[in-house]
Amino acid sequence: MKTRILYTIVLFLGVIGTQAQTVPDSSEQLTLQKAIEIAMVNNYDIKIASADRQKAKNNNSIGNAGLLPSVSINGGADYSSSDTEMEINNGGNTSIIEADGAVSTNYNAAARVDYTLFDGFGNIYTYKKLKSSDNLQETIFRQQTETTIVQVAEQYYQVCRAQQNLHLAQESMRISRERYQKAMDQKAYGQANQLDVLNAEVDMNNDSTTVLQTEQTFIQSIKDLNLVLGVPIQNVYEVDNSIDYRDDFKADVVIADALMNNASLSAQQQQEKISNLDVKITDANKYPTLSAYGQYSYNRTDNDAGQLLYNQTQGPKVGVSLNFNVFNGRQQRTKEKNARLDYISQQERTMQVKSQVERDASNAYTDYIYKRRIVDLQESSLEQARLNFEQTQEMFQLGRVTSIEFRTAQQNLLNVAAQYNDAQYTAKVAEFYLLQLTGKLIQ
Known part of the structure; x- marks a missing residue:
């Protein structure tokens, strides 16, 4: 099972996640690779992180940073009708003008362009912040993708463990059923007593209970996996329980890779960079702001009453403005x-995260090495338990060991096999x- 997932594939699956949904095929075994691909399309956290990433990309533009001019167009028209009476003084002579229902109309339109020439480079720093925020959200998306992949792996191997334990319980049930049938046959021929039959029946019933319990655990683990995959909870299927390990880890390389590629540390370093840009943006506010504008306007007024029957103006207008905050408390x-x-x-937070990542990487390497050693020990124990059971089974067939000794060997094999499964996964x-x-989970 490959544990490295191509990042471009993850990104592509994340993009189409809102458009399609895939589900496991119940007719064939589900592999971990396929489970991860399904989660990349359906997982709810991935969809949310993908939307946040897209919003950051949308915000990352020079227009959003104020580096482009703003253009506005406005216009209007006014109409009025009123009874008008005016007294006009003309060289000492007065005259009165009266008009009923005099109409007055006004038309105006203007196109204006505004542009900030200088604001202490605040708009430039703002654009850099938007780009940094875009990069940060990309890292957060990668971080969520990695988290989802690990969650899928955890739940997938829980299903593997439960599936293997169910097979072990069913096999133990088969052995106990054969033993019970043999005890019944021997009793019929006088070779066994009622106590042997009862012991075999009790053990068979106990194994039946174990089968039911492990089957319930198996079904519940599938539902937990379905939740992470983002598929219908009631889906049931089998999984591919084959497993292999990587043996190319080295302690110093692990720590160096973590300090270089860890998503949490990268996100914090980017957050530190954004905070530094915030300082520069704040400092830019103490500088004057120089703006320029250009405008072309048209205005016309028509009157039915009065000496000025109409007035019309049109033409360009340009100007600059300077704004400087001298004191604001x-x-x-x-x-x-x-x-x-x-x-x-x-x-300080970056230094803290760096130390935590270094510690976690060192502990994770140690944890992995020891768990691999436990797998090897459990594998050896399983071989010994299997050999012991086979020999005990042969001797039981010959009547040289008791049913209690046979049951002990059977239970011992079952327990060791379950422990081996747990250690593997x-x-x-x-x-x-x-x-x-x-940072090697996605490349």
């Missing part, structure tokens, strides 16, 4: 201090976690 100074304190906090999940910490 020291608000600017306070914002600058707080921005710098936020930047210092982010620097726990080690594989530890491998996924180690790959996530080192």
